[in-house]
Amino acid sequence: MAMLMRDPDSWEEPLEFKPERFLASSILSEQVLKYIPFGSGLRGCPGANLANILIGTAVGTMVQWFDWRIKGDKVNLEEAAGGMNLTMAHPLKCNPVARNINFLASN
Ligand code: HEM
Structure with a gap:
């Protein structure tokens, strides 16, 4: 399934993170x-x-409430070979830093 969803015949730049490709206006019915x-x-x-x-809900909450600090300035998305699941060759380590959100404050 992972290969099907990365097939360059079906997806433009399949390895690029482009969530906008799933917008209803961009995605083709097939x-x-x-x-x-x-x-x-x-x-x-x-x-x-x-x-x-x-x-x-979980991802939205994590993005809304925390800044995510990583070591260095770029996440290494290289994958580990083998196994049933795709895993990161360099497991992501990051520190959540709580955002100070005051929903009652006026702009
Ligand atoms: C990100 C979350 C999840 C992913 C990516 C995922 C993915 C999958 C995949 C790929 C299969 C195999 C389907 C197939 O063979 O065609 C499967 C089967 C299954 N999943 Fe999930 N799943 C997720 C969450 C869940 C949750 C939350 C539940 C239950 C509360 C669940 C229960 C099951 C069960 C019971 C099967 C076996 C179905 C069967 O063999 O008849 N999964 N899942």
């Missing part, structure tokens, strides 16, 4: 069928809806 992080069909993931809600 591409929807080639992006299957939860599998598909009878044995497809029954937790897909729950996962989508939880991930959106």
Whole structure:
């Protein structure tokens, strides 16, 4: 599945982080069928809806409430070979620094 979702015949610059490619106005209808992080069909993931809600909420909360500090100035996205799952060759270590958000303050 990882290879299918990185197929350069289906995706322009598949290894680039371009979340905007999934905007409804950009994605082609046949591409929807080639992006299957939860599998598909009878044995497809029954937790897909729950996962989508939880991930959106979790990532949104982490970005909203924390600044994420890394060592150096760029994350190394190199992947480790082998195994069932794709893992980072250099595991990401980062420190969350709480943002001081005051929703009651006026601008
Ligand atoms: C980011 C989160 C998740 C991802 C990427 C994911 C991905 C997958 C994938 C790829 C499969 C195999 C589908 C196939 O063989 O076609 C699967 C199966 C499954 N997933 Fe998930 N999943 C996620 C979250 C969850 C959650 C939250 C639950 C339950 C609450 C869940 C329950 C299951 C179960 C029970 C199966 C086995 C289905 C079967 O074999 O009939 N998953 N998942």
